Amino acid sequence: MNLIKKPVTGMKDVLPAEAELRNYVTEVIRSTYAAYGFLQIETPAVEHLANLNSKQGGENEKLIFRILKRGEKLKLEEARTAQDLTEEGLRYDLTVPLVRFYSAHQAELPSPFKALQMGPVWRADRPQKGRFRQFVQCDIDILGEATNLAEIELILATTRALANLGFSGFEVRIGDRRLLSAMATYAGFPGEQLDEVFIILDKMDKIGLDGVRTELVEAGFDAGAAQRYLSLFAALSEKQGIEGIRFLKETLGDCLEEKVAENLIEIIECVSGTKEADFELVFDPTLVRGMSYYTGTIFEISMPEFGASAGGGGRYDRMVGKFTGQDVPACGFSIGFERILLLLQERGFRIPAAGTKRAFLIEKGASTGQISRIMQEAEAVRADGDRVLVVRMNKNKKFQKEQLTAEGYTEIREFFNRDQE
Amino acid sequence: MNLIKKPVTGMKDVLPAEAELRNYVTEVIRSTYAAYGFLQIETPAVEHLANLNSKQGGENEKLIFRILKRGEKLKLEEARTAQDLTEEGLRYDLTVPLVRFYSAHQAELPSPFKALQMGPVWRADRPQKGRFRQFVQCDIDILGEATNLAEIELILATTRALANLGFSGFEVRIGDRRLLSAMATYAGFPGEQLDEVFIILDKMDKIGLDGVRTELVEAGFDAGAAQRYLSLFAALSEKQGIEGIRFLKETLGDCLEEKVAENLIEIIECVSGTKEADFELVFDPTLVRGMSYYTGTIFEISMPEFGASAGGGGRYDRMVGKFTGQDVPACGFSIGFERILLLLQERGFRIPAAGTKRAFLIEKGASTGQISRIMQEAEAVRADGDRVLVVRMNKNKKFQKEQLTAEGYTEIREFFNRDQE
Numbered sequence: 001m002n003l004i005k006k007p008v009t010g011m012k013d014v015l016p017a018e019a020e021l022r023n024y025v026t027e028v029i030r031s032t033y034a035a036y037g038f039l040q041i042e043t044p045a046v047e048h049l050a051n052l053n054s055k056q057g058g059e060n061e062k063l064i065f066r067i068l069k070r071g072e073k074l075k076l077e078e079a080r081t082a083q084d085l086t087e088e089g090l091r092y093d094l095t096v097p098l099v100r101f102y103s104a105h106q107a108e109l110p111s112p113f114k115a116l117q118m119g120p121v122w123r124a125d126r127p128q129k130g131r132f133r134q135f136v137q138c139d140i141d142i143l144g145e146a147t148n149l150a151e152i153e154l155i156l157a158t159t160r161a162l163a164n165l166g167f168s169g170f171e172v173r174i175g176d177r178r179l180l181s182a183m184a185t186y187a188g189f190p191g192e193q194l195d196e197v198f199i200i201l202d203k204m205d206k207i208g209l210d211g212v213r214t215e216l217v218e219a220g221f222d223a224g225a226a227q228r229y230l231s232l233f234a235a236l237s238e239k240q241g242i243e244g245i246r247f248l249k250e251t252l253g254d255c256l257e258e259k260v261a262e263n264l265i266e267i268i269e270c271v272s273g274t275k276e277a278d279f280e281l282v283f284d285p286t287l288v289r290g291m292s293y294y295t296g297t298i299f300e301i302s303m304p305e306f307g308a309s310a311g312g313g314g315r316y317d318r319m320v321g322k323f324t325g326q327d328v329p330a331c332g333f334s335i336g337f338e339r340i341l342l343l344l345q346e347r348g349f350r351i352p353a354a355g356t357k358r359a360f361l362i363e364k365g366a367s368t369g370q371i372s373r374i375m376q377e378a379e380a381v382r383a384d385g386d387r388v389l390v391v392r393m394n395k396n397k398k399f400q401k402e403q404l405t406a407e408g409y410t411e412i413r414e415f416f417n418r419d420q421e
Numbered sequence: 422m423n424l425i426k427k428p429v430t431g432m433k434d435v436l437p438a439e440a441e442l443r444n445y446v447t448e449v450i451r452s453t454y455a456a457y458g459f460l461q462i463e464t465p466a467v468e469h470l471a472n473l474n475s476k477q478g479g480e481n482e483k484l485i486f487r488i489l490k491r492g493e494k495l496k497l498e499e500a501r502t503a504q505d506l507t508e509e510g511l512r513y514d515l516t517v518p519l520v521r522f523y524s525a526h527q528a529e530l531p532s533p534f535k536a537l538q539m540g541p542v543w544r545a546d547r548p549q550k551g552r553f554r555q556f557v558q559c560d561i562d563i564l565g566e567a568t569n570l571a572e573i574e575l576i577l578a579t580t581r582a583l584a585n586l587g588f589s590g591f592e593v594r595i596g597d598r599r600l601l602s603a604m605a606t607y608a609g610f611p612g613e614q615l616d617e618v619f620i621i622l623d624k625m626d627k628i629g630l631d632g633v634r635t636e637l638v639e640a641g642f643d644a645g646a647a648q649r650y651l652s653l654f655a656a657l658s659e660k661q662g663i664e665g666i667r668f669l670k671e672t673l674g675d676c677l678e679e680k681v682a683e684n685l686i687e688i689i690e691c692v693s694g695t696k697e698a699d700f701e702l703v704f705d706p707t708l709v710r711g712m713s714y715y716t717g718t719i720f721e722i723s724m725p726e727f728g729a730s731a732g733g734g735g736r737y738d739r740m741v742g743k744f745t746g747q748d749v750p751a752c753g754f755s756i757g758f759e760r761i762l763l764l765l766q767e768r769g770f771r772i773p774a775a776g777t778k779r780a781f782l783i784e785k786g787a788s789t790g791q792i793s794r795i796m797q798e799a800e801a802v803r804a805d806g807d808r809v810l811v812v813r814m815n816k817n818k819k820f821q822k823e824q825l826t827a828e829g830y831t832e833i834r835e836f837f838n839r840d841q842e
Contacts, residue, residue, distance in 0.1 A: 112813075149813060375691065
């Protein structure tokens with residue numbers, strides 16, 4: 001008996017109740033995004049390692065499941081490193097495959113191209129509670145739209161999808177990578193070390209203004225720069241939303257590219273003036289977002305019930321160029337599908353019922369003719385839109401009926417051999 | 422420029438039109454099977470190699486994509502074979518993972534358990550037209566039902582799903598592994614060589630009665646046995662359906678287990694008396710089905726337009742025991758999802774329309790206030806169930822409108838800056 005019953009480490013089996021919820025959430029999201037003109041696409045689970053390892057994936061590049069070369073291509077004797085044995089791996093996100101897809105099929109796609117992707121990705125993370133090595137991502141992206149129409153649509157569509165799933169009272173926080181850079185440059189940090197500064201800034205939520213200052217100085221940054229930097233954030237903490245952006249525009253002067261502030265204000269005003277979902281779009285100057293590929297606006301969903309982010313995205317205008325040599329403006333928003341699912345499960349969310357669930361119990365020993373008649377009746381009821389489960393009657397009928405009731409079968413009919421004569 | 426635009430060898434990108442069709446087909450199949458009480462489940466894409474290589478996968482075991490061990494587990498220097506570098510691989514079918522799943526979760530599942538699975542599988546096949554290394558399988562299985570209620574339901578549900586997709590006039594061919602074995606034993610073939618006999622028998626479609634006889638003799642089988650064997654098929658070719666089964670029952674006598682013939686007749690009579698879909702269930706004594714795990718009934722869908730099989734399945738009562746030590750009756754039916762999709766595409770199948778597709782074109786230079794008003798209008802239309810694509814007006818507006826019309830946008834509205842004052 002050497003066959004293994006458990007799923008592989010860090011991946012999970014999805015049982016019927018969860019599978020039904022996953023399908024429901026998928027369909028709500030899909031139909032919402034379809035109403036905005038997003039077109040679904042699919043890319044293979046397997047991707048070229050050359051693409052996965054192209055510095056677009058950040059820390060995820062360390063978590064790739066590599067696929068062993070096969071047959072003649074596998075030269076075990078000559079292999080010095082794992083790289084010699086692999087050319088392909090499982091995708092760790094949907095963004096790198098999307099950009100490859102767009103680069104290959106651009107001529108066949110509408111422009112701008114509004115893409116929807118929902119599918120599994122794989123990361124060889126250390127297994128821990130609630131974090132799996134296979135999980136679903138759900139991304140919308142607009143490629144070929146340089147103006148903030150992209151950001152406005154992405155935010156409206158994503159928040160509408162969340163509203164359609166019953167979420168309300170949440171926040172979408174928005175910032176801009178160029179604003180972040182301008183603030184750091186204005187404070188006096190050297191341009192080539194900004195990423196390091198942002199990694200420390202990203203801890204603001206946890207360690208506060210003073211904590212960030214201390215860590216910056218401990219990391220060897222100039223104390224004066226740290227002081228000027230944190231003064232900006234201190235001043236901002238007393239200004240509300242757009243007022244803060246205007247303050248930065250005036251203060252940062254030439255450090256800030258033209259129109260970055262105006263662009264952000266337009267997005268906030270237009271979304272706030274349009275939105276039907278119950279959420280707030282708020283300017284957050286401390287928002288960093290992990291991926292280094294972002295080139296402009298960045299955003300993130302905060303749910304009050306949920307510590308961590310429940311989704312996010314931003315503009316990445318320079319990734320298509322890595323494939324084609326020609327940059328194409330691009331902006332995306334990803335819903336944290338697994339987190340949304342967890343929240344719905346914790347809330348005891350119930351899927352709206354679709355038709356009655358009926359069970360037909362057939363006594364053992366029924367003749368072919370009897371079974372035929374019962375099956376015909378079941379077929380007719382199904383054609384009317386109800387669900388019908390046909391099963392053999394168990395010896396312990398009482399237990400069987402209790403089980404069926406627990407599974408949601410509200411009408412249970414029994415067919416006895418004597419009735420059918 | 423070292424990033425690669427094409428998908429990996431043998432796998433494909435799914436463009437929007439095909440993705441929409443795939444979703445539609447998936448939903449029709451899902452809702453049909455739900456009406457019969459099948460419960461969807463999901464297993465990870467990655468499976469233990471110990472399970473994948475357990476002789477349940479037949480030829481597919483040669484086509485596994487193996488995943489490289491990681492970190493400390495990867496001992497490259499000590500590795501002598503590829504096996505030393507891998508413990509996991511991508512699943513090549515949904516049956517082995519289903520049985521693992523059932524073995525692990527049996528106590529939490531209803532009995533009998535009616536499972537639906539739809540998901541990708543991976544096989545490192547030689548790439549060729551229409552055959553891909555990643556493709557979707559769509560299986561229903563009933564575990565824990567020993568009687569032919571399982572076969573009857575599987576056939577009724579699957580044919581209803583095909584009917585709901587617009588298919589008619591097809592055949593489901595049915596046979597039984599035990600009948601096949603009894604015929605070969607009756608003819609005088611040695612019990613341990615039956616699989617070899619069946620591989621040759623499986624060519625009947627192509628090489629006919631005489632071809633099969635010649636190949637059997639060439640393969641070293643006794644000419645007398647081959648003669649007796651082919652006489653049986655010759656006699657059967659003059660009998661219709663159930664008449665053929667009755668003839669075999671009489672002729673084979675003790676070679677055939679009790680009730681095998683009656684069981685098959687019951688299935689055919691009950692399905693034929695119940696079915697609402699337009700198809701014929703026909704007895705086919707030459708049906709073999711490749712997988713060695715089948716223990717009883719086997720069936721296959723034949724579409725007149727499509728040379729090859731468009732789906733199939735059968736009973737496999739001894740696979741659960743490989744995991745748990747305790748056999749559980751099991752029977753499954755798989756729809757050839759990719760083939761069904763190809764057939765629909767070749768027929769020029771059009772998905773029933775869901776709402777009007779409207780496009781709003783916004784002239785460049787629109788103010789935030791104007792964009793807000795247009796977006797508000799779009800949101801209202803979407804709430805009514807229509808699709809609204811909001812895009813910037815291109816310089817070549819005529820071309821843009823032609824493109825949108827080609828994409829199915831039947832109402833195109835233009836918003837000019839002057840209109841909005």
